[in-house]
Amino acid sequence: MSGLPRRCRLTEALEPLRSRVPNGSLTPSSPGPHAGVTDVTHAGPVGRRRFVRVHLQVAATAEVLGRWPDPWSAVSPVERDRAQAFHGADDARDFLAAHLLARECVTALTGETTVHLEQRCTECGGPHGKPFVLGLSDACVSWSHSHGHVGAVAADVPVGVDVEARHRQHDIERLVRRTATPEEGAAILAGDDPDDAYLRMWVAKEALVKVGAITLGEFGRTDVRSGTYGGFTLTVTEPEGLAVGLAVQA
Numbered sequence: 001m002s003g004l005p006r007r008c009r010l011t012e013a014l015e016p017l018r019s020r021v022p023n024g025s026l027t028p029s030s031p032g033p034h035a036g037v038t039d040v041t042h043a044g045p046v047g048r049r050r051f052v053r054v055h056l057q058v059a060a061t062a063e064v065l066g067r068w069p070d071p072w073s074a075v076s077p078v079e080r081d082r083a084q085a086f087h088g089a090d091d092a093r094d095f096l097a098a099h100l101l102a103r104e105c106v107t108a109l110t111g112e113t114t115v116h117l118e119q120r121c122t123e124c125g126g127p128h129g130k131p132f133v134l135g136l137s138d139a140c141v142s143w144s145h146s147h148g149h150v151g152a153v154a155a156d157v158p159v160g161v162d163v164e165a166r167h168r169q170h171d172i173e174r175l176v177r178r179t180a181t182p183e184e185g186a187a188i189l190a191g192d193d194p195d196d197a198y199l200r201m202w203v204a205k206e207a208l209v210k211v212g213a214i215t216l217g218e219f220g221r222t223d224v225r226s227g228t229y230g231g232f233t234l235t236v237t238e239p240e241g242l243a244v245g246l247a248v249q250a
């Protein structure tokens with residue numbers, strides 16, 4: 001794979017803004033390690049399909065790792081390398097737990113107990129971008145991690161999930177200008193809790209990024225207030241201390 005760029009345009013476009021947004025200082029009321037598990041299963045008519053199954057789980061990193069006797073051996077060498085490339089041990093554990101929780105969700109969806117996940121960037125061929133389940137082309141999967149918590153989803157239609165720990169924004173007016181439509185921004189800033197409202201919008205749009213519906217550069221012209229966008233149904237839940245955005249193809 002020599003000659004490929006180390007970082008593709010996608011990662012370069014995402015990282016500068018990401019590094020400013022989700023890692024703000026946590027509020028004093030932030031939760032401890034237990035946000036509990038949210039296990040949402042839809043089984044209802046969606047779009048032209050009669051039934052769509054969606055398995056979403058959100059859990060503390062420690063809780064997920066505790067369910068796997070030898071968590072590092074359960075992922076591929078590529079996943080291990082990527083996890084160990086993080087600077088902090090906590091970030092590596094979050095990454096690992098998210099990949100394990102994704103396997104649990106695929107198992108819940110398909111019954112397959114051995115799940116192999118792969119990410120291959122359509123632009124540079126690198127091990128990032130939209131993931132897929134090897135050998136199970138009908139199963140769609142997504143995962144996310146944030147400061148000691150992880151979320152994952154598996155479904156039989158394209159899905160994306162984003163998890164963020166709730167936190168105060170440093171300069172919300174500037175963030176709103178960059179990532180909300182004018183109408184969204186006005187509603188966020190006029191509300192009782194602009195930080196939480198902003199985060200709900202953010203996780204919905206990140207879920208759309210994860211499913212490949214939009215890019216980060218399109219946030220400012222993507223209005224998610226209706227709960228649908230581009231053929232996807234958007235759901236935001238707020239387990240204690242977290243915001244979780246889910247995009248499911250309708």
Ligand SMILES: [Zn+2]
Nearest residue numbers: 008121124126
């Ligand atoms: Zn790439």
